[in-house]
Amino acid sequence: MDRVAMDTNALMMPVESDVRVFEQLDRLLGEYELITPRAVIDELDSLASGHGTEATAATVGRDLAERCAVVDTEASYADDALVELADRGACEYVVTNDGPLRDRLSVGAICLRGQNKLDIQ
Numbered sequence: 001m002d003r004v005a006m007d008t009n010a011l012m013m014p015v016e017s018d019v020r021v022f023e024q025l026d027r028l029l030g031e032y033e034l035i036t037p038r039a040v041i042d043e044l045d046s047l048a049s050g051h052g053t054e055a056t057a058a059t060v061g062r063d064l065a066e067r068c069a070v071v072d073t074e075a076s077y078a079d080d081a082l083v084e085l086a087d088r089g090a091c092e093y094v095v096t097n098d099g100p101l102r103d104r105l106s107v108g109a110i111c112l113r114g115q116n117k118l119d120i121q
Contacts, residue, residue: 002029004110005085006036006068007096008043008078011061015053017112021095022067024118028110034068035091037081041065079104093120 004025013019025032044065047058071090073081079101085091086107095110095118096102102109102121113119 002032002093003091004029004032004034005071005082005091005094006034006040006065007082007094007098007101008040008047008058008061009097010095010110011036011040011044011064012047012054012057013097013112014064015057015060017097017116019112019116019118021064021118025095025110028118028120029093032093035071035085036065036068037071037073037075037078037085039073039076039078039081041070042076043078 013021044058044062048055048062073084075081075084082094083104086105091107093108093110094105097112109121110118111121
């Protein structure tokens with residue numbers, strides 16, 4: 001079964017981009033296991049303490065993150081933590097819309113394609 005690591009922006013997609021992330025992952029992969037680094041949880045918590053749409057998206061993202069197994073990493077910055085997970089073989093895919101992060105990954109990236117669909121790069 002594929003392990004899929006979730007980035008902060010992936011967990012915020014339902015509010016920010018009207019994407020049904022888990023339905024899209026079901027369509028793409030069928031069965032999979034969700035993980036996210038603790039650094040992503042910390043980033044969501046920080047963003048959720050703000051105001052406006054971003055805070056709302058982060059709050060929803062934090063709730064969605066409860067579907068993920070939280071994984072500790074050496075890195076405290078979310079992007080570095082996701083790269084670390086990919087490099088150590090802890091996941092087969094990372095869901096992210098972050099272009100610079102996608103370029104650093106040693107595994108497949110799942111990102112937004114069109115208005116509200118995900119695709120594997």
